[in-house]
Amino acid sequence: MAGSLLTAAGVVAGCSSEADNVVTLYYALEQYVPHIVATCNEEANGEYQIVHRQLPRDADGQREQMVRRLAAGDTDLDLLGLDVTWVPEFAEAKWLAEWTGEDKASVEEDTLEVPLKTATWDGKLYAAPMNTNVQLLWYDKSLTPEPPKTWEEMIEMSRDLKAQGKPYQILYTGAQYEGLVVAFNSLVNSAGGQVLSDDGTEVTLDDKARRALEIMRQMVDEGLNSPSLSNAQEQQVVDSFSPGDSQAAFQINWPFVYAATRDAKSPRFENLAWTTYPGVGDNPGRVTVGGFNIAVSAYSEKKDLAFKAARCLRQAKNQKYAAICGGVPPTLESLYKDEEPIAPCDGDTSGKRQSMVDAYPMRDDILKSLETAAVRPLTPVYQNLSTVTSKILSPPGSIDPQATLEELREELNNAVQSQGVLP
Amino acid sequence: MTTQGPNPAETAAGSTAVAEPAEDAKRGNGKKNGKSALSEGKRAERRLAWLLCAPAVIVMVAVTAWPIIYSLWLSLQRYDLRFPDDTEFVGLDNYVAVLSSGYWWTAFGVTLAITVVSVAIELVLGMVLALVMHRALVGRGLVRTVSLIPYGIVTVVAAFSWYFAWDQVYGYFTGPDDAPLTQTIPSLLIIVLAEVWKTTPFMALLLMAGLALVPDDLLKAAAMDGANAWQRFTKVMLPVMKPAILVALLFRTLDAFRIFDNIFVLTKGQNDTSSVSMITYNNLIKGLNLGIGATMSVLIFISVAIIAFVFIKLFGTAAPGSDTEGRR
Structure with a gap:
């Protein structure tokens, strides 16, 4: 039964054809995502175009969809939004492309240590921290x-x-x-x-x-x-x-x-x-640290573009937008000291220009917690x-x-x- | 197919291909008289019949037999998608793991309990509903339509409306500190309720077909002999309806044993409310363990086969699918 299911998933996925510069982003349905996708598409200026494929809100539903398609070797997935606990599993199953060279260096710069640890498996970097969270x-x-x-x-x-x-x-x-x-x-x-x-x-x-x-x-x-x-x-x-x-x-x-x-x-x-x-x-x-990482699928046929797109999606101004308008704390240390207000959030009619100070009065405590935070057991x-x-x-x-x-x-x-x- | 009375092909063979008295063929007893005379032509017909069936058989084998065989093969392997390098043949290890697991037997018990309780309730309610639909004098069409509505609603949609009805925050059956869907027994009762609500109309439909078999004359004669309403029901109607009741019971039992969607929506199998299908899904799709998942699928397949077998053995000739039933 499983076999036929997997084959079916492969067949369905195999049918789609897309323009050469389209990079698919499988990420949870979050209100801030369309904004950062649009920002990156504008910056890319035609080099790549990110298309957000919305995954369900609940974590189990997101994981199941990605896992089923990856198990069938679906080449249609380029970028994956992964909960911090999924990286070892996906990496061990050989579904993730490793981050190396310049891509890796850019991820390590300014990123907090504990979130970075959740993106690492077996000494290799398999994802880039998008956001983090602590209780x-x-x-x-x-x-x-x-x-x-x-x-x-x-x-x-x-x-x-x-x-x-x-x-x-x-x-x-x-x-x-x-x-x-x-x-x-x-x-x-x-x-x-x-x-x-x-x-x-x-x-x-x-x-x-x-x-x-x-x-x-x-x-x-x-x-x-x-x-x-x-x-x-x-x-x-x-x-x-x-x-x-x-x-x-x-x-x-x-x-x-x-x-x-x-x-x-x-x-x-x-x-x-x-x-x-x-x-x-x-x-x-x-x-315990929470949050989301972004990874490139090992089956992606556009890995170069995907890495570029991922770097854009997690750059400081996008993380800041997600933090202020989407409520997810950033993984870049410098943003915790940032006091510059941003343009009003999409859909906010009050026209309020918020900064990290307004949205995160507790940001010092978050940062302090993150320095000593524990990861959930890292295992496939x-x-x-x-x-x-x-x-x-x-x-x-x-x-x-x-x-x-x-x-x-x-x-x-x-x-x-x-x-x-x-x- | 072959149990549905005299085979039209055989009858045709009797009347045309072989010189055989036409009356015999029409009466359907050509078999008895012309055994040797028929054999050659009949054999040709059989061959043709097989050839005609072949495409269907091949498709059936491809879509049914192959997945079953593949599942069997998977169930004999350690096959975890998260450890693609560790895949190996392990014989019956998976069966040992599943059959010695408390989780599996809890799920098995829960499934059996849900099956027995819900089918029993459905049978009683379905019978009442069938009698009402059968006997309704006014608005028969309306009664039938209304009672069939639950069956027409998609199970998942119905399950969600039950879920919200019993939800801690939004539920109109619950208070703020009352969360029945987080406790085992209340959850199971709600699952049974959802099942019964949903499938009683189906039961009633099948039973109504049986009710149509009961001749009015028989009931009138029984009444004339002094049988009261209850006696007429138990001594006349039920025996005549027996085949229909068995079909209904068998269908619903097999169906109920595979319960999945209601549990998936209502409790996700938490607090010991998993059915066997649910636990299989958890191991196969969530846990990515093809070996254990396939083992569970095979065990469910065997359980279903046993249920069908027991029905046919226990109820003998009256059971659906037995040889004499169709020819009565």
Whole structure:
């Protein structure tokens, strides 16, 4: 069945014919993409023409479409928008063209180290970081003027607030999905551990991972999370924090919280404050990095043009536009110091000229987090690893630190060797 | 094809190709009398029949048999698209991996449960609906049209409307802290509900065809003999309808066992709600593991074959596809 499917995909794709200078960009449906594509097409002046092929909004849908076509050796794909966790998988399957020479040098210039690490596999550069992202700790400065520096402190503050009858809940993404894996990975790394070894071949969950599991369990046991923890994704987390009668005191969430809370006209916006991800014990916080990379397909017949187009798409002014108008933090360090306003965003009728300062009041904390940020385990089987991890950790109330740790070790070991069955 | 009563080709052979009493051929019992006389001409006819069938058979083999054989072959290999260099023949290792996996058996149990519960409910509701449609005196056309609407809606579209109805944020069946689609049992109930809502009309249609077989005279005679409505239903209607009921049950059971779209939209298989088709999709399309995925496909194929076999064995001659059924 699979065979016939793959062949069919190949046949369909083989039919399309395009002008020689057309470079296809398979990228998620994001509002800022048409603008940067248009900018590059104008600059290219006919040398190449980027055509944006919109992929679905959800990550699984994007990955599936690209994977199916690449597995069939489709030559119609030139540029691929990849979530940071997909690079090793695509690279190991030999679907990505390596960045070398001048192209590579241009990517390494000014790009932050951690995002660059997500684009690298086996010592080679396979993609160029387009944007990045980190979670921050958001809190209410009227409740806790001095934010917690560690999870232990946060749990204690929450306990005290609860005893005083004030909002106390610690919110994070506890639903059974990628967000739970991110939460776990940040905790493990902040405790000084790591899920997989650097080369992605061995499971390295140890006492530190156990500490992470203990913290997750302890919060449930003491009733410090929201009752809907096991349903909470990013949006639910921000939605449970915003109302005036919310019981939440802390949330671990992405920078969109700032704009979302402001736009929801939340009464809590005036006391909303943020800081970097808390540490565990004596270890500093190491938050999981997110974001998107752009890669050139190994089957592309226009690799030269594709590399040029990719470099254009991620150049500073495009990253700045995407950051300010699309809400995705840039991967170029210099943009975090940039204060120049840009022309109003496409479709913004107010004619407001925003700068990085307006859009990212939390930019220093993002940059600081990025310096120490942890990547998600780099392995070709990340998909398996993520599915299995979120399955085992859900719901967080069912975690039994020692038993769960052993189960994780065994199942992740299977996953890393691409053995066993996916749930 | 061959079970659909006297073969027209045979009848034709009896009347034209061979000198045979025409009345015999018309009565369809030429076979019995003219065994030796028929043989030569019949053989030629058979050969022609095979030749005529050949193109269809070749196409069937190409589009059905080959993928099945290829799946079998894939299932005996370690074949993960992410590790193209590690592809190798591994014998039955994939079967061991799948059959010793808790995830597979959970999915299997979930699929069986959904199949049994939804088909049982559909049978009862479908029968009621069929009786209503059959007996409706006024607005029969309207009743039939209205009850068929759910079946006319694309499953994915229907599944999405159920999804939004039960969604935590937008759902009109749920409150803000109530998310039934994130818990196992409530999710399964909603999946069954969506299935039943969607396919009961199909069941009713098949059963209505059976109801048409029940002669009114028989019911009137039974009533005359003092049978009440329930007795007439169980002692007269059901036995006469048995073949139609079996067809309906077999179709729906096979269909329900392959449930995919409702689960895909409603829960994506989270919280132990995966069906066997769902888990196969996850391993094959998401996990890119052709070996394990093909193994699961083969296991589903075997399960479906077993279900069909059990139906035919258990219900004997009344079962669809058995020899005597068509010739009754």
